[in-house]
Amino acid sequence: MKIEKIVTGLLDENCYVIKKDNTCLVIDPGDDYQKIKDVVGDDKVLAVLLTHSHFDHIGALRNFLTKRSIKIFKKSSVSDDEMVTVGDFKFQVIFTPGHSKDSISFYFPEENKMFVGDFIFQESIGRCDLPGGSEIEMKNSLERLKKYSKEITLYPGHGEVTTLDYELTHNPYLS
Numbered sequence: 001m002k003i004e005k006i007v008t009g010l011l012d013e014n015c016y017v018i019k020k021d022n023t024c025l026v027i028d029p030g031d032d033y034q035k036i037k038d039v040v041g042d043d044k045v046l047a048v049l050l051t052h053s054h055f056d057h058i059g060a061l062r063n064f065l066t067k068r069s070i071k072i073f074k075k076s077s078v079s080d081d082e083m084v085t086v087g088d089f090k091f092q093v094i095f096t097p098g099h100s101k102d103s104i105s106f107y108f109p110e111e112n113k114m115f116v117g118d119f120i121f122q123e124s125i126g127r128c129d130l131p132g133g134s135e136i137e138m139k140n141s142l143e144r145l146k147k148y149s150k151e152i153t154l155y156p157g158h159g160e161v162t163t164l165d166y167e168l169t170h171n172p173y174l175s
Contacts, residue, residue: 001018001019001020001089001108001111001113002018002019002020003016003017003018003019003113003155004016004017004018004019004039005155005161006030006032006035006036006039007030008030008031008032008035008036008056008059008060009030009031009032009056009059010031010056011056011158012158013028013030013031013056013057013157013158014028014030014155014156014157014158014159015027015028015029015030015035015036015060016028016115016155017036017039017040018089018108019043020087020088020089021087021088022042022043022044023043023044023045023046023087023088023089024040024043024044024045024046025045025046025047025048025049025086025089026040026045026047026048026049026064027048027049027050027051027106027115027155028049028050028051028057028058028115028117028157029048029057029058029059029060029061029063029064030056030057030058030059030060031056031059031060032059032060033060033063036060037063045064045067045070046069046070046071046086046087046089047070047071047072047073047086047089048061048064048070048071048072048073049073049091049106049115050072050073050074050075050104051103051104051105051106051115051116051117051118051119051157052075052099052100052102052103052104052117052118053074053100053102054100054118054130056157057117057118057157071086073093073106074102074104075095075101075102075103075104076102078093078104079093080093080094080095081093081094089108090108090109090110091106091107091108091109092106092107092108092109093105093106094106094107094114094144095141096116096117096119096141096144096145097134097137097138097140097141098119098125098126098128098133098134098135098137098138098139098140098141098142099117099118099119099125099126099127099128099130099133099138100118100126100130100132100133101132101134102132103117103118103119103126103141104117105117105119107148107152112149112151112152112153113152113153113155114148114152114153114154114155114164115155116154116155116156116157117156117157118156118157118158119138119141119145119156120142120145120154120156120167120171120173121156121157121158121159121162122156122159122160122161122162122166122167122171123162123167123170123171123172124171124173125138125142125171125173126138126157138173142173142174145164145174146168146174148164149164150163150164150165150168151163151164151165152164154167
């Protein structure tokens with residue numbers, strides 16, 4: 001599985017394109033459809049995964065909605081802990097509210113990679129003071145994250161890629 005990060009928009013949102021066998025998934029299609037399209041190239045987009053619905057994460061979503069063959073995965077269309085298979089991709093849906101009511105993470109257990117949106121960042125977490133945010137829900141989501149393998153690579157919605165092991169040691173919100 002090849003992962004490409006595209007930084008989009010005024011808030012430098014991380015969009016990810018995950019490729020495998022000439023197919024791909026797009027995670028959080030930020031604000032610049034042309035950049036995303038250039039990275040996708042000739043690969044077939046099977047699905048778009050949305051970690052939450054804040055504007056900086058869904059700006060280019062409308063460009064994918066016009067294609068009927070592309071599935072859209074968001075909190076209202078999945079269940080917590082659901083295992084999903086799309087083409088050759090297999091992932092678990094994990095509800096991680098706190099930053100927003102609809103925050104979810106996508107865990108690819110075979111690759112040990114988790115796409116977390118604005119749930120957790122390197123040495124920080126997503127804001128809880130926006131509409132729909134909750135410090136109590138964030139705390140519960142962080143406790144849930146601690147149960148996963150320390151070896152997981154975390155792909156946040158902003159900033160740099162990190163690991164759960166690093167965050168358990170350096171992130172004050174996980175101590």
